[in-house]
Amino acid sequence: MKQPKVTAASYLGKKRLVQSGVLALIAGIYAIGCYILQFDTIQGTLSIPKAFAWLAINFMPTQSSMSYLPQIMEKLFDTVLMSIASVVVAAVIAIFFAILGSKVTGINKFMQVLVRGIASFFRNIPLVAWAMILLFSFKQSNFTGFLALLLMTIGFLIRAFMEIIEDEAGEAMMALKATGASYFQVIFQAVIPQIIPSLISWILYMIENNVRDATLVGILTGTGIGFIFDIYYKSFRFDAAGMTVLSIIVVVIGLETLSNQIRKVIL
Incomplete structure (x- = not known):
C-alpha cells in the first residue's frame, strides 16, 4: 500500500499544532496553579513597579x-x-x-x-x-x-x-x-x-x-x-x-x- 506523501506544508502544520498544544497545556497548568494558590496575575503584575519603587527608595545607599x-x-x-x-x-x-x-x-x-x-x-x-x-x-x-x-x-x-x-x-x-x-x-x-x-x-x-x-x-x-x-x-x-x-x-x-x-x- 502506497503511503501518503508528506509535504512541507503538512509537516509545518502538524508542528504548529503540537507547539500550540504544548503552550495550551502550560497555560492551563498556570491557570490551575493560580486558582489553587489564589494568585491574582493582574494585581501581581501591577504591584511590580511599586515594589521596585520601594526598593529604590529604601535600599538606596546613603552617606551614612x-x-x-x-x-x-x-x-x-x-x-x-x-x-x-x-x-x-x-x-x-x-x-x-x-x-x-x-x-x-x-x-x-x-x-x-x-x-x-x-x-x-x-x-x-x-x-x-x-x-x-x-x-x-x-x-x-x-x-x-x-x-x-x-x-x-x-x-x-x-x-x-x-x-x-x-x-x-x-x-x-x-x-x-x-x-x-x-x-x-x-x-x-x-x-x-x-x-x-x-x-x-x-x-x-x-x-x-x-x-x-x-x-x-x-x-x-x-x-x-x-x-x-x-x-x-x-x-x-x-x-x-x-x-x-x-x-x-x-x-x-x-x-x-x-x-x-x-x-x-x-x-
Missing part, C-alpha cells in the same frame, strides 16, 4: 551607610576566599572521580556507574538543603558554609569533567595507547594536558557561581556576606543592606570580567 563599608568588604572578602577554596578542593576531588567515571578513562563499567551516581546525588540536592542538613551537625560556622558549597560543587564538576574527558581526550588517549604507554602515562601525559584549558574554564565559572550562592548559604549558616546582609535587613538598616547588595554585584561583575579575560587567553 558608607560607615558600614569596611565591615561589608571584610565579610565579602571572606566569602570570596571561601568560594575559591571550595572550588579548588572540589576540582581536585572531581578530576580524580571523573577519570574513574569517564567512558574513555574509566577502569570498569561498575566504577563508571558508581561515579555517575555519586555526581548525580551531590548535584541534585539543592544548595539550601545541603546548608540546612550540615547546619544540624556543624552549627553556624564558616566550615558549614564551606562544606555546603563543596558538596554541591563536587557534583557539578564531576559531571562537567567527565564530559570534557569524553569530548576532548579520546583521540589523544588512543594515540598514546597505540605506542604502548601505560594507563598512568596516558592519564598524565595525554588526558590531563589536553583538558587543562577546559578544566580551568569550568573552575572559573564555578568560582563566580559560588560567590553568588555563598550569599544565600551565609544567611542560613550565619557566615560571610550573607550573614551581614541578614543582620542589616532584620534590623531595618535598609541602606546598609543596599550597600551590601551593591558590593556583591560589583565583586561578581569584577570576577566575571576577570574570568572572561583568562578564558580568552587559555582557550
Whole structure:
C-alpha cells in the first residue's frame, strides 16, 4: 500500500499544532496553579513597579551607610576566599572521580556507574538543603558554609569533567595507547594536558557561581556576606543592606570580567 506523501506544508502544520498544544497545556497548568494558590496575575503584575519603587527608595545607599563599608568588604572578602577554596578542593576531588567515571578513562563499567551516581546525588540536592542538613551537625560556622558549597560543587564538576574527558581526550588517549604507554602515562601525559584549558574554564565559572550562592548559604549558616546582609535587613538598616547588595554585584561583575579575560587567553 502506497503511503501518503508528506509535504512541507503538512509537516509545518502538524508542528504548529503540537507547539500550540504544548503552550495550551502550560497555560492551563498556570491557570490551575493560580486558582489553587489564589494568585491574582493582574494585581501581581501591577504591584511590580511599586515594589521596585520601594526598593529604590529604601535600599538606596546613603552617606551614612558608607560607615558600614569596611565591615561589608571584610565579610565579602571572606566569602570570596571561601568560594575559591571550595572550588579548588572540589576540582581536585572531581578530576580524580571523573577519570574513574569517564567512558574513555574509566577502569570498569561498575566504577563508571558508581561515579555517575555519586555526581548525580551531590548535584541534585539543592544548595539550601545541603546548608540546612550540615547546619544540624556543624552549627553556624564558616566550615558549614564551606562544606555546603563543596558538596554541591563536587557534583557539578564531576559531571562537567567527565564530559570534557569524553569530548576532548579520546583521540589523544588512543594515540598514546597505540605506542604502548601505560594507563598512568596516558592519564598524565595525554588526558590531563589536553583538558587543562577546559578544566580551568569550568573552575572559573564555578568560582563566580559560588560567590553568588555563598550569599544565600551565609544567611542560613550565619557566615560571610550573607550573614551581614541578614543582620542589616532584620534590623531595618535598609541602606546598609543596599550597600551590601551593591558590593556583591560589583565583586561578581569584577570576577566575571576577570574570568572572561583568562578564558580568552587559555582557550
